[in-house]
Amino acid sequence: MQDHQIHEVIEKLTTAARAWNVPIVTEMTRRTRDPFKVLITTVLSLRTKDETTGAASERLYAEADTPAALLKLSAERIEELIYPVGFYRTKAQSILQICRILLDKYGGAVPAELDPLLELPGVGRKTANLVLTLGYGKPGICVDTHVHRISNRLGYLSTKTPDKTEFALRDKLPQQYWIIINDLLVAFGQNLCKPVSPFCSRCPLAHLCPRTGVRHSR
Ligand code: SF4
Structure with missing residues (x-):
């Protein structure tokens, strides 16, 4: 695709997205607008299906939904509540450590800047950017495996890692599209545009997509 076609890409995907499920962290944010829940839900969502993350978050928040309340739970209780999310034992420990830091350093609030977010255990660039964009409405670009893969398939970028994709998008993508x-x-x-065998025959972007790196499609 040509760079100027990004506007058409966003317009076509916005139209198509009306028929799709909204990602779980966005759905949770629409309901609560709480940066703490964006942070914890995103930690839970890593390497986990959206349905599993949604159910685990609801069980957890029904019992505790602030740093102080979560710190009253044991790691074992958090594990029980969030099971079967991926790496639930490690995530239970991370959640407790995050809550302790938020209380000790930030008075129980979630930082609204990238660098202090990145210092929290279990928080990478994807999670930190989601907290900024969805939790605080600040500019940021959250790059995960889908954003990285599709930006490259479309030929909009040529990058090797999600982190490089984030920096390349910061240079190139018009800022009005950063959050969405x-x-x-x-x-x-x-x-x-699934990881293996995307549905190119039904894709609204097929006319502008070079399908970079796609070996099999449907
Ligand atoms: S044409 Fe295929 S590879 Fe390109 S964006 Fe559409 S589904 Fe993805």
């Missing part, structure tokens, strides 16, 4: 790009490409990646 994650939702659109995650939903698109879950529904059509």
